[in-house]
Amino acid sequence: MDPTRVPRAQGTALGVRVALIGAEMTPVAKVGGLGDVMGALPEALARRGHEVVVFLPRYRDLALPAPPRERGRIEVPFGPRAEPGVVLEAVIPGRQARLVLIDHAGDARFFDRPGIYDDPRGGRGYPDNGERFVFFSRACLEAMRLLGGVWDVLHANDHQTAMAPCMMRAQYRGDMVFARTGSLFTIHNLGYQGMYPPALIERAGFSVDQVRPGSPFEFWGQLNLMKAGILFADAVSTVSPRYAQEIQSQGEQGFGLEGVLAERSRDLVGILNGIDTRVWDPAHDPHLPAHYGPADLAGKARCREALAARAGWTRAHDGWPFVGLFSRLVDQ
Numbered sequence: 238m239d240p241t242r243v244p245r246a247q248g249t250a251l252g253v254r255v256a257l258i259g260a261e262m263t264p265v266a267k268v269g270g271l272g273d274v275m276g277a278l279p280e281a282l283a284r285r286g287h288e289v290v291v292f293l294p295r296y297r298d299l300a301l302p303a304p305p306r307e308r309g310r311i312e313v314p315f316g317p318r319a320e321p322g323v324v325l326e327a328v329i330p331g332r333q334a335r336l337v338l339i340d341h342a343g344d345a346r347f348f349d350r351p352g353i354y355d356d357p358r359g360g361r362g363y364p365d366n367g368e369r370f371v372f373f374s375r376a377c378l379e380a381m382r383l384l385g386g387v388w389d390v391l392h393a394n395d396h397q398t399a400m401a402p403c404m405m406r407a408q409y410r411g412d413m414v415f416a417r418t419g420s421l422f423t424i425h426n427l428g429y430q431g432m433y434p435p436a437l438i439e440r441a442g443f444s445v446d447q448v449r450p451g452s453p454f455e456f457w458g459q460l461n462l463m464k465a466g467i468l469f470a471d472a473v474s475t476v477s478p479r480y481a482q483e484i485q486s487q488g489e490q491g492f493g494l495e496g497v498l499a500e501r502s503r504d505l506v507g508i509l510n511g512i513d514t515r516v517w518d519p520a521h522d523p524h525l526p527a528h529y530g531p532a533d534l535a536g537k538a539r540c541r542e543a544l545a546a547r548a549g550w551t552r553a554h555d556g557w558p559f560v561g562l563f564s565r566l567v568d569q
Contacts, residue, residue, distance in 0.1 A: 430462065
């Protein structure tokens with residue numbers, strides 16, 4: 238923890254003010270588990286009395302129930318120049334946490350394109366992803382200033398927003414909006430670390446000379462956004478206690494960052510991911526052909542029959558257990 242910071246309030250009756258920033262969020266933009274956490278965690282925190290604002294890029298294909306309204310315009314420092322940004326707020330019925338969208342109004346139109354990380358026309362990541370998400374990270378900080386007040390927690394997620402704790406500490410020191418803000422960086426998937434040429438760091442307001450061997454930014458001659466987030470955040474979390482141990486001690490799980498994570502072991506905690514029991518409740522799930530629960534399991538058999546019919550299984554499979562796996566087909 239930076240000793241020059243103003244201590245944060247502990248256990249105030251009104252809760253804390255949290256800025257939760259990430260590249261995806263269920264139900265409006267989802268690729269993987271990060272989207273699930275970004276969708277469920279803010280609501281759980283809001284139900285506990287905290288003020289939660291989720292910051293998300295304003296992708297072209299966001300599944301929004303209504304057009305967002307503009308909250309203001311920002312000039313986002315971006316290396317030697319500033320890039321124009323637009324701050325909007327969207328309303329999702331039934332949700333307590335606020336959703337703020339960041340759009341890019343510059344020539345590159347970072348988010349006004351199909352897909353999230355990849356171009357669906359070729360299945361490859363956008364070549365300017367590093368610039369897109371460095372811009373988004375800095376724009377979130379500028380949007381927090383635009384919204385006003387003070388913030389207790391900046392919660393960044395995965396490498397796309399890993400530079401936000403670094404930029405807040407280095408470039409907003411003395412700004413009263415962040416005077417008592419602590420930062421948390423959560424690792425959802427350590428396999429994707431955000432490795433880019435060192436020159437990208439200049440877009441984040443740092444000198445390329447800082448990407449030198451042994452620095453918080455450098456990894457095998459490249460800029461590693463994940464490493465920077467791990468080392469600059471006040472605290473680090475990941476998706477389970479066991480995984481928190483594995484990534485510190487095993488090269489296969491640590492992807493080369495096990496020593497960096499071990500260095501932060503006192504500030505690293507694993508919090509087991511769960512499910513949103515209100516969404517994934519077979520007693521009320523609108524997508525199931527029949528409902529069931531602990532008091533009445535009859536609907537479960539009807540769901541099994543419907544699944545078997547859809548999959549083309551025959552009577553010869555009666556009595557066989559069904560095992561389902563939801564995963565991406567990637568090297569991991």
